[in-house]
Amino acid sequence: MELDSKKDVHLDGPSAGSVSRLEVLEGPSGRRVRSEAERARIVAESLLPGAQVSEVARKHGATRWQIYDWRRRFRQRGMLPPCEASPPTFAPLVVERALGELPAPAIKLEIAIGDVVLRTDTSIDGEQLSRVIRAVRASR
Structure with a gap:
């Protein structure tokens, strides 16, 4: 692999002298910079019914905390509706008195x-x- 300019090369050690070994790592390294549109797509995917934030994060090479942070920031800027907890669902309460049982005492x-x-x-x-x-x- 040929390097076009010196800015593509990082050498550990003193700058003067020769290098006996040069290793080139390909692929993303360090912080990933995402566009606003990419963040919005990932957040939207994480808000789909049945979506799990950790799975969406893993799929896109992010952490779930990043996705939660992006959600918060979009909400603060009015780009997402406020977080509303879904109303709790309750099972109906059924009280049956056994035959011959006395009524409950008064409070x-x-x-x-x-x-x-x-x-x-x-x-x-x-x-x-x-x-x-x-x-x-x-x-x-």
Whole structure:
């Protein structure tokens, strides 16, 4: 392989003297410079339904963190819509009571006033509860 100019040659060691061995490495090395259009294509591919960012990154010789960074930058410039989490999907809750089982007990309410604990259910009247709390406080 012939080299057209000195800019294509990198020698390790002192510049004066002869070289006994010269190795030429072909292919990309160091940082890869990608055009804006190329980044946009890779980001678009990573956003396709079912696409895995790590696979897209591997396919294009990038890292998944680069793709996440490109997405963020495109969003900041308004070139992508804001990231919206998909709404969670829930399975319906089915509660069945076994035959002969008693109904669930009423929800209990516990109020601690110092070393006194009042326990009642949530159906208690608010005014009645206030009177009980005032009575407990006054007795202390």
